[in-house]
Amino acid sequence: MPYYHLKIYHRLSNWFRFLGDPTVFSCFFDLSEREVRGIKDAKEKNQPFYVKKVRLEPQRVVSITVYSTDKSALEYSALSDMQKSEVERNIIRGKMGKNVTKSFFPLSIMPEESHLTIEDLVMAAEFLGLDENWFVATCALQLQEAMIAKLAEKSKISLDKESIKRILNKKEVKVSPDFVPFSEKYRAFSKEAKRLWNINMPELTLGLRNTRNEVLHNGYNPTAEESNFFADYTAKLLRRLDASFKTEK
Numbered sequence: 001m002p003y004y005h006l007k008i009y010h011r012l013s014n015w016f017r018f019l020g021d022p023t024v025f026s027c028f029f030d031l032s033e034r035e036v037r038g039i040k041d042a043k044e045k046n047q048p049f050y051v052k053k054v055r056l057e058p059q060r061v062v063s064i065t066v067y068s069t070d071k072s073a074l075e076y077s078a079l080s081d082m083q084k085s086e087v088e089r090n091i092i093r094g095k096m097g098k099n100v101t102k103s104f105f106p107l108s109i110m111p112e113e114s115h116l117t118i119e120d121l122v123m124a125a126e127f128l129g130l131d132e133n134w135f136v137a138t139c140a141l142q143l144q145e146a147m148i149a150k151l152a153e154k155s156k157i158s159l160d161k162e163s164i165k166r167i168l169n170k171k172e173v174k175v176s177p178d179f180v181p182f183s184e185k186y187r188a189f190s191k192e193a194k195r196l197w198n199i200n201m202p203e204l205t206l207g208l209r210n211t212r213n214e215v216l217h218n219g220y221n222p223t224a225e226e227s228n229f230f231a232d233y234t235a236k237l238l239r240r241l242d243a244s245f246k247t248e249k
Contacts (some may be wrong), residue, residue, distance in 0.1 A: 001032075002033065002069065002070060003029075003031070003032075003068065003069050003070075003071065003072045003073075004030075004031045004033060004035070004066055004067070004068050004100075004108055005027070005028065005029045005030065005031065005066070005067045005073070005088075005091050005092065005097070006028045006031065006035045006036070006039075006064060006065070006066055006067075007025055007026075007027050007050060007064070007065040007067070007092050008025060008026050008027075008028070008051070008061060008064050008065075008204050009060045009061070009062040009063045010025070010026065010060050010062055011060045011062065011063075011143040017063065022084070026051075026054065026228065027088065027092050028051045028054075029072075029073050029088055029091070030072045030073055030074070031051070031052075035051075036066060036104055037104065037112045039051060039064070040104050040105060041065070043058050043061065043105075045232050046058050046059070048196065053173045062204065064101070064104075065099065065101050065236045066099070066100050066104050066105070067091050067092065067094070067096075067099055067100065068096065068097060068098055068100045068101070069091060069095045069097035070097075073087045073091065074087050076096070079180045082216065085178070089123060089126075092123075092166060093123065101208060106205070108118045111214065116203060121135070122135055128219065129160055129219075130219065130221050131220055132219060132227075133221060133222050133224055133226070133227035134219075134221045134222060134227075135224065136218075136227045136228075136230070136231055137222045137226065137231070138215060138216060139226075139228045139231075140230040140231045140235075141212050141216055141230055141234070142216070143234050143238070144182075144186075144234055144237070145182055147234075147237070147238060147241070148182070148185055148189050150185060151221050152185075152189055152192075153188070155192070155196065156187075157189060157192050159180065159185045159188055159189065160180070161180055161227070163188070164180060164184050164187075164188040165193055167188040168184075168187060168188055168191065182212075183204055183209050186201075186204050187204070188202070193241075193244075196213065197244040199240060199241065200242055201237070203235065213227065215230075
């Protein structure tokens, strides 16, 4: 008896509109043919359906991919050195079993390649030793750079080499001919933030700068604690600056 496994891309419920109606994917393993055909029938009738007790609205489903294997994920795990979760990842990546989507959804489901999400990138980067912690930390750290650039532009704060020398009262700034490091921009922006909005920006310590460089440029995979720190640090800073801009208006 074949086992079926689904990868369903779907938009989150209306409760998550504030995130921009993002598309995510959910995976379901070891379904019967009857269950898959029940999902197909409900989708064609534009009716809500359940997969492993998870309710999905047909209008929010973007694509469905169906894989089949001769054994269940648990059976494959018992017969190999792989954990069940690793077996499941290999199935969804198409490394085990086969793609039988067209047997159930020949026309109605769009190809999944059009709907890649952050989860796809996380899975694709696993062989590099990078996991969710690296992606969260990288997003938070890059967001700091975007934040400084956007707010500086909005507030007409120039962060070129000469302006930074003037703001920091320095004769020289550590730069290459065409590049000003983020640490110098951050220090200059922090000083202007204090002057303009009386905001005390957190200090960008040497340890933080070094870890930042390792994550962004050398592929260091941070721990969960480090990743959470970067995310929390950035979120609090954004909220503080957002509140100051709203007050200024």
